[in-house]
Amino acid sequence: MIEIENITKRYGESTVVDDVSLTIAPRTVTVVVGTSGSGKTTLLRMVNRLVEPTSGAIRLDGEDNRSLPGYELRRRIGYAIQGHGLFPHRTVAQNIATVPTLLGWERARIDAKVEELLRLFQLDPADFGPRFPHELSGGQQQRVGVARALAAEPKVLLMDEPFGALDPIIRAKAQDDLLAIQKHFQTTIILVTHDMEEAFHLADRIAVMDKGKVVQYATPAEMLLKPATPFVESLIGAGERPYRLLAIAPVSSAVEPGAAEGAPISSDASQREALAELLWSGRDALPVAGPDGAVIGRVSLEGLAKRAAGPA
Numbered sequence: 001m002i003e004i005e006n007i008t009k010r011y012g013e014s015t016v017v018d019d020v021s022l023t024i025a026p027r028t029v030t031v032v033v034g035t036s037g038s039g040k041t042t043l044l045r046m047v048n049r050l051v052e053p054t055s056g057a058i059r060l061d062g063e064d065n066r067s068l069p070g071y072e073l074r075r076r077i078g079y080a081i082q083g084h085g086l087f088p089h090r091t092v093a094q095n096i097a098t099v100p101t102l103l104g105w106e107r108a109r110i111d112a113k114v115e116e117l118l119r120l121f122q123l124d125p126a127d128f129g130p131r132f133p134h135e136l137s138g139g140q141q142q143r144v145g146v147a148r149a150l151a152a153e154p155k156v157l158l159m160d161e162p163f164g165a166l167d168p169i170i171r172a173k174a175q176d177d178l179l180a181i182q183k184h185f186q187t188t189i190i191l192v193t194h195d196m197e198e199a200f201h202l203a204d205r206i207a208v209m210d211k212g213k214v215v216q217y218a219t220p221a222e223m224l225l226k227p228a229t230p231f232v233e234s235l236i237g238a239g240e241r242p243y244r245l246l247a248i249a250p251v252s253s254a255v256e257p258g259a260a261e262g263a264p265i266s267s268d269a270s271q272r273e274a275l276a277e278l279l280w281s282g283r284d285a286l287p288v289a290g291p292d293g294a295v296i297g298r299v300s301l302e303g304l305a306k307r308a309a310g311p312a
């Protein structure tokens with residue numbers, strides 16, 4: 001659990017993070033979105049104390065993040081940034097081993113971890129381990145950057161526009177990989193992006209920042225249903241793409257197990273029709289009827305929000 005309590009950061013006269021409070025549940029993905037300069041990066045960096053707050057407190061599992069020296073805190077918290085930040089003169093394996101080495105892990109444990117991570121990120125250890133960063137594609141470098149951030153098995157991973165430099169197709173793949181890995185390691189992730197589609201795809205909860213303040217902190221579905229301010233509404237409405245994606249996909253490909261109340265929707269209907277019905281009726285989920293009329297599962301607002309943001 002991460003508790004951010006009344007955190008403020010001022011530089012001279014300007015308040016760049018203004019009295020922000022957020023509670024982040026363990027093993028969830030929280031995405032911070034907002035316009036450029038709204039304070040997203042500053043907020044993130046106060047968690048691992050790359051930036052010291054002017055006032056307020058941050059607790060990790062109940063422990064104030066000032067109870068450790070900054071460098072020690074940063075060994076415990078993974079940090080991945082845009083452009084990956086790999087050491088150019090170290091191999092991929094050495095890059096991933098950076099923090100475990102600092103922590104004094106035994107060689108065999110480090111080697112096993114490097115191999116496990118490379119495999120998880122679908123990079124053959126024998127082939128990629130000995131390479132240098134410039135011998136990798138952008139997408140591969142990014143994966144190694146995230147693998148390095150996870151090497152010491154941090155409970156918390158901070159990510160600042162980690163996929164910003166990737167083209168849209170690789171980006172969608174990288175996001176899916178991240179979700180799989182987050183589930184595997186049960187990591188708590190805070191990720192900063194300016195991309196709403198990315199936010200909807202990845203987030204359990206989204207924090208929208210505007211001028212240093214968090215103006216809404218909610219699940220994607222809640223945000224779709226009830227944007228807190230016109231600014232949030234404009235962010236959500238920014239792209240037609242999610243709705244187009246929903247319009248071309250049938251409900252049958254979004255069916256989840258489970259029950260829901262009320263009249264069922266046909267599995268042949270479009271996901272956009274299902275979304276319209278959900279929003280219109282204020283329900284979280286609808287039962288889905290198969291071709292023979294029998295209920296085969298449900299379609300949920302949460303599930304559709306994720307799909308709308310996902311790859312086509």
Ligand SMILES: Nc1ncnc2c1ncn2[C@@H]1O[C@H](COP(=O)(O)OP(=O)(O)OP(=O)(O)O)[C@@H](O)[C@H]1O
Pocket residue numbers: 011016034035036037038039040041042043194
């Ligand atoms: N060290 C600093 N000294 C003075 N002002 C700073 C410093 N760091 C950041 N700022 C200012 O704080 C504000 C918030 O910056 P921050 O990087 O947190 O925004 P952001 O939301 O992450 O923006 P972007 O999406 O453009 O990266 C900006 O106006 C920035 O100029």
